[in-house]
Amino acid sequence: MKADFSKGPVTLTVSFIGYETQELPLSAADNAISLTLRPSAVLDQVVVAASRVEESIGQVPVTVEKLSQRQVEQITTPDLVAGLGRFKGIDVSSSSMLTTSFSTRGFNSSRSERVIQLADYMDTQVPSLSSYFGNLLGTPVLDVASVEIVHGPASALYGANAFNGVLLTNSKDPFRDPGLTVRLRGGNRSMLDGQLRYATKIGERVAFKISGGATTANDFLADNQSATSTLIEPGNNAAGSNLGYDAVSRYGDVGNTFTATGGALAGKTVFLPGYSEAELVADDNKTHSYKIAPSLAVLLTSNLKATIDYRYTNANTTYQSASRYRFVNSGAHQARVQLEGNNWFVRGFTTRDYSGGRDPQTDGSYNLGFLGGFLQAQQALAKDANGNLTIPVVDATGRAVSYAERYFNTYAIRYNQAYATNGNNTDAAAKTARDFANTNAPLLQPGTKEFDVARNQIIHNPTPGQGARLILRSILNEGSGQYTFNNSFADVTVGAAYRQFLLGSDGSLFEDTRDGERIKNYEYGAYAQVSKTLLDDHLKLAAAGRVDRFQNFGTAFSPRASVVYSLGPDKLQNFRASFSRAFRAPTQNDQYIKLDVGRAILLGNVRGGFQGYTTPLASQLPGILAPTRTAELAGYEYSSAALKLEEVNSYEVGYRAQLVKKLYIDVDYFYNTYNNFIATQNFIGNIDGSRPTAAQIGAAAPGRFQNSALSTRVIQIATNVNQQVKSQGAGLTLSYAFAPALTVSGNYSYNDLITKDFKVGTQSFFNTPRNKFNLGVDGLLLDRALSYNLNYRWVDSFLYESTFATGTVPTAQTLDAQVGYTLKPLHTTVQAGGTNLLDAPNLQVYGAPNYGRLVYVGLLFDIK
Known part of the structure; x- marks a missing residue:
């Protein structure tokens, strides 16, 4: 025309x-x-994560959030995942600056064990930890085309552990998006960040791209001096106690319960002073993330493309789980091959993680709790005539005396003396004893040569029970395929996947050994989905189902059924409803962990289960073991069967619409019921699973069940709770585009754990604020040369539970902003921005550091 x-x-x-x-x-x-096309942020977006096929976001049957390339570029945190908290229904948990996990719909944690995170459909978890380290192994940020987040269960299409959500990062196609992009930034905390992407076509059938980057900064370090919860440390003293206490962010502050031979101290627990995280991390406080990702794509025919990818990442960072772990030069290798046609694909990938070399002399990762504890077990040194610490301390028999033993003995002697001379005043005696022990029987002092030598030996010693070295050398292999049949009656999608874990830790995390084979575990499944549109495409019906088989848990079936009805000739108002059932397989740690953390030993639970006694028994000893009272043991009996799959049944309704021109709304409500809910449980038992005898309990009790040489211990396992757990929630997003110069948006999220009466000793790990909201503005000015965005985030306080620390995360209010000006002839954008600009309290994981202010300036070069 x-x-x-x-x-x-x-x-x-x-x-x-x-x-x-x-x-x-x-x-x-x-x-x-x-004219350059700009990805849409409204109803005509295309998403693939919700149903594993392309569909308009308006007719997606479940709650989905899609971030365009522009929205990704507006994220101000160094890690992509850490910035997702500004979107509806998404919770982020940062263990440190570059280690962040995400979740949706409750049960948040630093491990993200209830969601899956994919980069071009490759699972980006670290296999040894069943955890996602933010975008560490994901797509380099300059190569991200879009991010899609599916809220709620998605096991029907993605398998187990797509339990509460899916995060899919889609990379740019080198055929469609060739060119050179470079971003350079610098900021406070000595932050330096450089990112690069280059893509080119080699003829008409071959395209190559390479992307990657490097980020370095001074890491955030934890410094929580509150007393560790008695759920985790039952015999802990109150913060500030002159008997000492186990603090959340101190390591090696282990306790000793004195028996009758302790005199006036009998029955009391004295804790060592311990070390702060900053003292133990020492010169390792720099965090970094290095990654490189080359990719080659070949058009074998007009309808058949082959792709070969490789990704390498290396990082220094801190991760929180059962303890806090410092990863030094750790990361993963990942490789993929893929064939895809117009309506099908076949792909395979492998991931291999590492945590430094297996050679003890090379750098590597370590457990901060072990490091603090084993520093106390070193032989104590006394000063010689010149004031140097050179004289080994021994007892009357010539036996070496550790720093911990010397401290406790000195404390006890001085306490009993002070107690006798101060009118039986226990607190005064404790203060006198503490001050005397700190002066006359000090622990290894940070900054001294002796401390540095001992620290170096411990962090490089991989021997379980002696060193703090953590060795990761696990492998994840996965193969999958999918085919979509398009016909006049209905669209049918079928697919299948197989994955294998080969777990290796040299005994530092799992029940494997250095010289033994890796622990093998597998799962596989197949799925099908049928969708049909009716009423001139205004009504869309879909049903999906997946069958999965697990090495340790048998077979499970995950169904999903949904309906979407669109009003109006342009389908601008869309109502949706769905039912989903999903299964969660216990993490590899839950299945095979073997980690002695002192106060308890963490064991996998996939064999015959455990028999024992509840931990309140400890407070009744030794009287309950008297011959006339042993029958009372029955009142404390505990038993647990081997782990089973956790199940969730989820009901969801939602409404997504363009109400008037440029005004958009998305609202949803969900109701979840969980069966065989997986939680942690502490109990007193034998490590072989048998129930201890009264004699075994009596022998262990004086050491408060912490002696690693004993078979009777406080044991911590993952187990299924024999009660139904319920939760509910809702979300609302509103956005109004006044003009390209101004778009105002906001979202609100509500989450509620309906079940309150958990069994004694059970931790739910809901870890989610009941209320939170975001308010933001963004726009393009001066003929689109000037861009800006501003986001205010408010998060309600909430209880955070974990096996490491439990406590209240306070209310957080953060302000993020970014501005850029593009010099079009130079293909250059000058940028400035920051996260948490007001440096407000911003704790996300109890026991982790506060995520403080980060500001930066930089340049972005973009040549198409």
């Missing part, structure tokens, strides 16, 4: 599904029009 300019200017409208519709006024014919 030829344009008629005789009556004045005409308007050229350019639209394409998934991109913003743009209008370009023309006063005369022009054969050299240049």
Whole structure:
């Protein structure tokens, strides 16, 4: 059709599904029009994560959030995942600056064990830990085309552990998006960040790209001096106690319960002073993330493409789980091969993690709790005539005396003396004893040569029970395929996947050994989905189901059924409802862990289960073991069967619409019921699973069940709770685009754990604020040369539970902003921005550091 300019200017409208519709006024014919399509942020977006096939976001049957390339570029945190908290229904948990996990719909944690995170459909978990380290192994940020987050269960299409959500990062296609992009930034905390992407076509059938980057900064370090919860340390003293206490962010502050031979101290527990995280991390406080990701794509035919990818990442960072772990030069290798046609694909990938070399002399990762504890077990040194610590301390028999033993003995002697001379005043005696022991029987002092030597030996010693070295050398292998049949009756998608874990830790985390084979574990499954549109495509019905088989848990079936009804000729109002059932397989740690953390030993639970006694028994000893009272043991009996799959049944309704021009809304409500809910349980038992005898309990009790040489211990396992657990929640997003210069948006999220009366000793790990909201503005000014965005985030206080620390995370209010100005002739954008600009309290994981202010300036070069 030829344009008629005789009556004045005409308007050229350019639209394409998934991109913003743009209008370009023309006063005369022009054969050299240049226009760049911008990804849409509204109802005509295309998503693939919800149903594993392309569909309009308006007719997606479940709650989905999609971030366009522009929205990704607006994230101000160094790690992509850490910035997702500004979107509806998404909770983020940062263990440190570059280690962040995400969750949706409750049960948040630093491990993200209830969601899966994919980069071009490759699982980005670290296999040894069943955890996601933010975007550590994900797509380099300059290569991200979009991010899609599916809220709620998705096991029907993705298998077990797509339990509460899926995060899918889609990378840019080198055929469609060639060019060079470089981003350089610098900021406070000595932050330096450089990112690069280069893509080119080699002829018409071959395309190559390489992306990656490097980020370094001074890491955030934890410094929580509150007393560790008595759920985790039952015999702990109150914070500030002159008997000492186990603090959340001190390590090696282990306790000793004195028996009758302790005199006035009998029955009391004295804790060592311990070491702070900053003292133990020492010169390792720099965090970094290095990654590189080359990719080659070949068009074998017009409808068949082959892709080969490789990703390498290396990091220094801190991760929180059962303890806090410092990873030094750790990371993963990942490789993929894929064939894809118009309606099918076959792919396979492998991931191999590492945590430094297996050679003890090389750098590597370590457990901060072990490091603090084993520093106390070193032989104590006394000063010689010159004031140097050179004289080994021994007892009357010539036996070496550790720093901990010397401290406790000195404390006890001085306490009993002070107690006798101060009118039996226990607190005064404790203060006198503490001050005397700290002066006359000090522990190894940070900054001294002796401390540095001992620290170096411990962090490089991989021997379980002696060193703090953590060795990761696990492998995840996965193969999958999918085919979609399009016909006039219905669209049918079928697929299958197999994955294998080969777990290795040299005994530092799992029940494997250095010289033994890796622990093998597998799962596989197949799925099908049928979708049908009716009423001139206004009604969309879909059903999906997946069968999975697990090495340790048998077979499970995950169904999903959904309906979407769209009103109006343009389908601008969309109502959705769905039912989903999903299963969660216990993590590899839950299945095979063997980690002695002193106060308890953590064991996997996939064999015959455990018999024992509840931990309140400890407070009744030794009287309950008297011959006339042993029958009372029955009142404390505990038993646990081997782990089973956890199940969730989820009901969801939602409404997504364009109410008036440029006003968009998305609202949803869900109700979940969980069966065989997986939680942690502490009890007194034998490590072989048998129930201890009264004699075994009596022998262990004086050491408060912490002696690693004993078979009777406080044991911590993952187990299924024999009660139904219920939760519910809702979310609302509103966005109004006044003009390209101003878009105002906001979202609100509500989450509620309905079940309150958990069994004694059970931790739910809900870890989610009941209320939170975001308010933001963004826009393009000066002929789109100036861009800006501003986001205010408010998060309610909530209880955070974990096996490491339990406590209240306070209310957080953060302000993030970014501004950029593009010098078009130079293909350069000058940027400035920051996260938590007001440096407000911003704790996300109890026991982790506060995520403080980060500001930066930089340049972005983009040559298409």
